[in-house]
Amino acid sequence: MNLNQLTIKQASQKMAAGEITSVELTKACLERIKEVDGKIKACLTVCEKEALAEAKQADERRASGASGDLLGIPCLAKDNILTRGVKTTAASKILENYIAPYDATIIKKLRQAGAVLLGKTNLDEFAHGASTENSAFGPTHNPHDLERVSGGSSGGSAAAVAADMCIFALGTDTGGSIRQPASFCGAVGLKPTYGRSSRFGLIAMTSSTDVPGPLTKTVADASLVLSAIAGVDKNDATTVMAPLADFDKPADLAGVTIGLPKEYFIAGTDKGVTQVVEKAIADFKKLGVKFKEVSLPHTKYVVPVYYIITPSEISSNLSRFDGIKYGLSIQSDGAKADLMSIYTKSRGRGFGPEAKRRIMLGTYALSAGYYDAYYLKAQKVRTKIKQEMDEALEQVDCLLTPTAPHAAFKIGQQSNDPLKMYLEDIFVAGASLAGLPAISLPAGFDNELPVGLQLIGKRFAEATLFRIGHGYEQATEWHLKKAKINN
Amino acid sequence: MPLSKEEIKHIAKLARLDLTDAELEKYGGQLSDVLNYIDQLKEVEVKGVEPTAQVTGQENVLREDKIEDWNEKEIEEALTDAPEKEDRFIKVKRVIE
Numbered sequence: 001m002n003l004n005q006l007t008i009k010q011a012s013q014k015m016a017a018g019e020i021t022s023v024e025l026t027k028a029c030l031e032r033i034k035e036v037d038g039k040i041k042a043c044l045t046v047c048e049k050e051a052l053a054e055a056k057q058a059d060e061r062r063a064s065g066a067s068g069d070l071l072g073i074p075c076l077a078k079d080n081i082l083t084r085g086v087k088t089t090a091a092s093k094i095l096e097n098y099i100a101p102y103d104a105t106i107i108k109k110l111r112q113a114g115a116v117l118l119g120k121t122n123l124d125e126f127a128h129g130a131s132t133e134n135s136a137f138g139p140t141h142n143p144h145d146l147e148r149v150s151g152g153s154s155g156g157s158a159a160a161v162a163a164d165m166c167i168f169a170l171g172t173d174t175g176g177s178i179r180q181p182a183s184f185c186g187a188v189g190l191k192p193t194y195g196r197s198s199r200f201g202l203i204a205m206t207s208s209t210d211v212p213g214p215l216t217k218t219v220a221d222a223s224l225v226l227s228a229i230a231g232v233d234k235n236d237a238t239t240v241m242a243p244l245a246d247f248d249k250p251a252d253l254a255g256v257t258i259g260l261p262k263e264y265f266i267a268g269t270d271k272g273v274t275q276v277v278e279k280a281i282a283d284f285k286k287l288g289v290k291f292k293e294v295s296l297p298h299t300k301y302v303v304p305v306y307y308i309i310t311p312s313e314i315s316s317n318l319s320r321f322d323g324i325k326y327g328l329s330i331q332s333d334g335a336k337a338d339l340m341s342i343y344t345k346s347r348g349r350g351f352g353p354e355a356k357r358r359i360m361l362g363t364y365a366l367s368a369g370y371y372d373a374y375y376l377k378a379q380k381v382r383t384k385i386k387q388e389m390d391e392a393l394e395q396v397d398c399l400l401t402p403t404a405p406h407a408a409f410k411i412g413q414q415s416n417d418p419l420k421m422y423l424e425d426i427f428v429a430g431a432s433l434a435g436l437p438a439i440s441l442p443a444g445f446d447n448e449l450p451v452g453l454q455l456i457g458k459r460f461a462e463a464t465l466f467r468i469g470h471g472y473e474q475a476t477e478w479h480l481k482k483a484k485i486n487n
Numbered sequence: 488m489p490l491s492k493e494e495i496k497h498i499a500k501l502a503r504l505d506l507t508d509a510e511l512e513k514y515g516g517q518l519s520d521v522l523n524y525i526d527q528l529k530e531v532e533v534k535g536v537e538p539t540a541q542v543t544g545q546e547n548v549l550r551e552d553k554i555e556d557w558n559e560k561e562i563e564e565a566l567t568d569a570p571e572k573e574d575r576f577i578k579v580k581r582v583i584e
Contacts (some may be wrong), residue, residue: 082565101564159570182565195543208541226554235550304525315502322503324579329570339580340503348505356504357514360495363502372524379538381531386539418517435542459543 002026005164005482007410008221012069015062022062022072025167026055026116029074033123033165035119035271036485042140042150045078045087046119054116061114069224071114076160076169079120080127081212082201083107086117090203091135092125093319094328094350100219100318100363104201105236106170106212106229113228118166121156124350126318127172127205129153129181130424133415134354141411142185143483144449148408151181156181161215162450162483166223169215174206175306176403177429178213182450183403186442186483188469189215190222191428192458194435197226198233205316207238207308209432218479219441219469223247226462244462252472254288255381258455259396263299264427270406272446277402278455280443283476284400289468294392294399298385305385306429307422308378313360318355320349320451357418380466386434389456393436397464399456401427431456439465489519 003025006014014020037043051074058072077083082091083101084107089095110117124134132155133139140155142148143163150159154171160170160182171178182189190213214225230278232239260281264468265274281291323329323346330345331337335415351359366373389445392399405426414420431438436456443453457465473479490498495515496500499506557565571578 098568099564101561101568193543193546208539234550238543238545240543298531301528301531304528307521308525308528319503323570325577326568326570331570339578339582341505342580344505345499347503351504353510353514353530355519356502356506356510357521359502359504360514362497362521364490364498364518367498367501376538377531377533380533380536380538381528382539383536384531384533388540393573421522421580422521425510433539435543 002164004032006167007217008069008073008167008224009218011073012071015363016067016345022116023052023053025072026051026074026118029118031164032163036163037165039146040141040159040163040412041117041122041138042092042145042156042163042165043076044089044122044137044156047086047117051118053115058114058116062234066114068113070110070228072116072353073167073299074116074118075110076118076121076157077107077155077167078123078157078169078171080123080203081107082203083117083120083172084468087205088120091123092127092350092352093136094346095357096328098327104121104203104232105198107201109229109231114326121160121169123156124153124354125173126203126355127153128314128354129179130356130421131409132156132181134352139411140410143485144186145408148410148449149184151184151408153177155181157215158185158187158189161185161187161217164482171213171215172202172210172212172469174210175310175425175432179428179438179452179454180192180216180404180424182215183442184408186450186481187215187217188219188222188442188479189213189357189440190226190460190462191431191438192226192230192388193242193437195238196230196437196460197231198236198239200233200313201236206313208309209435219466219473222439223466224473237444242460247466247470252288253284253367253468256289256468257292257396258289259292259294259392259399261294261296261299261399261401261466263291263296264401268405269402270446273402273406273451274446276446276451277453280472281400284472287471287475288330292396294395296388296392296430298381298388301381302385302430302433303422303426305378305381306425306433308374309382311358311362312365312375313362315359316367317358321350323347326457354418381440382433385430389430389434389436393458399467401454401456403427403452403454407446407451411470427454435459437462437465439469441469441473444478445481490515490522
């Protein structure tokens with residue numbers, strides 16, 4: 001096995017035993033990036049020199065007695081997470097040359113733990129999308145089939161993990177953006193509970209649902225990354241003091257009850273996905289898990305609610321990109337060069353179509369005369385969606401659903417239909433609106449394309465998701481079926 | 488209800504976005520489609536339901552009203568990204584005519 005194919009656990013054990021060094025591990029990842037990223041295009045920036053220096057430092061720290069699960073482990077970070085001194089573009093022309101002046105809190109924490117930053121990954125511009133086709137710098141190709149999308153918006157991070165370009169990656173999940181690409185690429189993707197880890201230093205999208213989280217090769221690895229990035233941060237007042245229970249790994253899941261929300265098992269989901277999920281349910285039953293049908297009647301309103309709240313918060317959060325303090329600035333353009341024209345031209349040229357659509361949708365929904373009908377109404381329906389999910393979760397340990405209605409689609413297939421793209425979020429946006437933790441696990445294949453299943457847990461109960469996910473993973477080994485990157 | 492060209496232009500101005508005629512046309516149609524889809528929220532009964540302000544039940548997370556200065560290096564790095572500068576200030580066009 002090549003070193004870049006290791007999991008965090010495996011790599012960490014080998015480094016602790018003195019069998020390999022962080023420099024060797026980092027070199028293997030950098031080699032792999034050179035080998036395949038020309039075709040996959042997961043990375044926007046690769047920090048070769050800096051990564052090797054960090055790896056050397058990690059080895060030195062270990063030599064003087066330091067230890068830790070993430071010490072010397074090479075990772076990639078989604079390019080909407082600020083990394084000091086490194087270009088951070090949000091995959092947008094408006095930030096094409098922006099160098100972040102500080103580290104996001106989660107990056108700071110990873111650095112303290114000794115992780116090595118290999119570079120930044122591609123995403124849908126400002127995290128707006130479900131395919132990474134909205135990136136201003138081109139889409140990321142799925143390692144399992146280069147003609148297909150890697151999912152989004154954390155498509156770069158998911159593809160990089162699936163192709164072993166790194167040992168783990170960071171993404172952000174606002175309405176499914178870690179889970180859906182994890183499903184499309186065959187990786188593990190966790191959206192932690194809202195408030196579990198700090199959003200300070202994340203380029204904000206929907207402040208009431210954004211959560212940073214890990215994309216990894218195994219469930220156990222996801223828990224290691226979460227432990228490192230979780231925690232209260234005085235710079236993010238929405239972070240919550242909540243203990244992260246130990247992820248104990250009992251061999252059997254007898255006594256676990258999983259809820260199946262009937263509104264998530266509907267016509268419109270591809271037959272291949274339904275078959276994978278049905279087999280997974282059968283596999284869980286063999287492990288001693290009991291299932292219970294539950295109902296979430298407001299599920300059909302999840303996408304409309306999400307697509308009022310999200311653009312509204314986006315229109316507010318993206319107003320800071322105005323050509324004044326940083327980013328693309330069109331100072332004069334033939335015609336008069338006044339303040340208004342700097343704003344409208346910098347934003348008009350700098351933002352891509354989806355960002356502009358969402359800004360306008362949000363501006364409309366929040367404007368005088370429409371606020372009550374749209375934003376306020378959506379937030380009230382959101383309360384109902386949240387309440388019924390919380391109530392369903394009182395009866396069971398977690399919920400199980402497909403992550404996406406289908407496997408990865410072809411690049412270009414959906415990009416002319418924004419509304420169709422919004423429906424990608426149909427199974428994942430609910431947990432985001434309710435702020436609940438949710439994980440996507442590799443669960444099988446549909447015509448050789450990965451299919452993920454989603455587990456949604458009670459607030460702050462990531463340990464339960466890890467326990468159940470790990471049990472399933474060890475019994476079925478889908479995560480070991482790696483992509484063959486075709487030429 | 489499809490949005491008129493005037494309405495789209497108005498929204499674009501509020502959002503400080505300079506759009507070409509082609510963009511106005513394209514986004515107008517797409518926005519109208521999305522708004523149509525969202526209209527189904529009219530059906531939902533929400534009497535007595537509080538809007539979700541935040542999902543974690545937190546209250547009043549406060550801190551001391553103390554100034555915490557950035558360090559010199561951070562200030563330099565932040566100013567490096569500014570398009571127009573004069574000494575330690577970021578330059579802005581005249582705001583009041």
